[in-house]
Amino acid sequence: MPTASDPEVRAPAAEGPPRPDPRDQPLAVRVDNLSITYRTSVEKVPTLKSAIKRAGRRERTIREIEAVRDVSWSINHGTVLGVVGANGAGKSTMLRAIAGILPPTRGRIEVHGRVSTLLALGVGFNSQLTGRENVILGGLAQGKTEAEVQAKYEEIADFAELGEFMDMPMKSYSSGMYQRLAFSVGVHMDPDILLVDEALSAGDARFKRKAAAKMDELCRAARTIILVSHGMASVREMANHCLWLHKGKLMDQGDPEAIIGEYMRFLEVGEEAFAMEDV
Ligand SMILES: Nc1ncnc2c1ncn2[C@@H]1O[C@H](COP(=O)(O)OP(=O)(O)OP(=O)(O)O)[C@@H](O)[C@H]1O
Secondary structure (H helix, E strand, C coil), X not given: CCCCCCCCXXXXXXXXXXXXXXXXXXXEEEEEEEEEEEEEEEECCCCHHHHXXXXXXXXXXXXXXXXXXXXXXXXXCCCEEEEECCCCCCHHHHHHHHCCCCCCCEEEEEECCCXXXXXXXXXXXXXCCEHHHHHHHHHHHCCCCHHHHHHHHHHHHHHHCCHHHHHCEHHHCCHHHHHHHHHHHHHCCCXXXXXXXXXXXXXXXXXXXXXXXXXXXXXXXXXXEEEECCCHHHHHHHCCEEEEEECCEEEEEECHHHHHHHHHHHHHHCCCCCCHHHC
């Protein structure tokens, strides 16, 4: 996994038109007072006495987890939004809600444009099917016609560089190979808004560079990217706006360098010692 000092992901060489200024672009995503609560059924640990009383019947309670708590932000097209935060901060949950996979418990999400998702490993692919079959299905799931997907297939397979593995079941892939194909499908679906969850954490150094360059190309075309990552280097290099979530709350947002600085300081000194009024 990349870290702040990770030398592997570096800014791609500047080529083509400069990135457009998001301030001149229309609204891409607006999240208003978003809260998402999971309800999970938990089995109560029985005491000997209660187990005898209930004659072995299991007792269940519902546990609520507030994964995202009253979060608001908005971005225009052309923004690369980096979302950082510790484990369990609610980053993936928020991304899934933007993708339409999870409904908000409260609040609302406005999305302007076609969304393509590159969520955590495994989403959307059937590991019994070959890479080729999954590309076709993945394209169809993104709303493309079969003819459109067939036309894109070569481009997708070339970018993923998986050779004859494309005709093998995906259960025979390594996690890096799996993610390369997921990335390639996601970026070749002409998304207006690309949601990326840790896509750069797998794959080798060369593929990471190639993936970063591809994302940069999308930004130059005024596409929007939301990048959830623990890799501070990729957020620093790619993002032009950053959100920091902690335990479901939006701690701060703004310039990536400043937000990452705050977040790193928070990680170093710990939650208790961190002066919350600084945030
Ligand atoms: N399907 C689920 N059912 C119940 N609780 C869940 C579910 N998915 C996530 N959670 C809980 O929601 C909270 C936020 O999880 P989430 O995966 O969004 O965090 P994250 O910031 O993406 O974490 P990480 O960096 O570890 O991937 C956590 O407390 C987690 O335990």
